[in-house]
Amino acid sequence: MSYSPSIYKFVEGSDAPVALDMEVVRAVLIPYDVGDPDRTRTEDGSLQYWVRAEDGSEAEIFVDQTGILVERPHSGPGVFAIVAELAARLTAVILDPSRGTFFCGPEAHAHLPADMRKEAVLIDMTGEAVEAALIGPPLP
Template sequence: MSWSPLIYKFVDGGEVPVPLDMALVRAVLEPHHVEDPQLTVAEDGTLQFWIRASDGSEAELFAHENGILVSRPQADGVFGIIAELVSRLGAVIIDPSEGGVVCRAEEHAHLPAGMRDDAIVIEMTGEAVETALTGPRRP
């Protein structure tokens, strides 16, 4: 895939995303990071991860305190890692190509009012995230 979903956290309907728990981001992603751990922090402080799921699927993630860019997520297992991260952060996923929001019921009420009506509320699993963002798989 060539699109890049975004992960943000909103609180109490605020229009501006709130800072993420970067220690939690590291805790979830570091076990799946395939590069030298010394290379995870860029000069500007952005955390960079190249993650790989047990099935071999991969994605690059660029995290700063207000959001995470998921670059080129491949199908299958990597979406499980993304779902875990989003769930543990209490965050949402935004598909910039469609402008849609994917979230759990717990985060729906925290979205800005303008995002609530079109949000896709799911159980935050890898399969559900992948289906919500890419559509159902064809046999």
């Protein structure tokens, strides 16, 4: 099953996501990138990374001007910690595509449009919390 959460940034209650700070995106992802560095930037200017966390969990990550797609993240708090760090440093929200639910920290929550603010779920931006919110707590 393919599962792809997304990350978006909103400001001042606007309904549309805003441009991401690509310097922050690169700063977070480059240390974990195990893909071909020559293929990081695509012809259309978007970025793609294949990241591997210290615990061995991986994901393909695609970045365009206003969104980040996390394709097929492996279970494990490591890759979800990378997702959490991206969201926290960008002051962004994580969209669970299976439920249409936004997860975010309090800083990002304050910038959501009013209707989204009512529906969004506040969580700690840690690997464990993001993994639990998106796929449920790890099995014992």
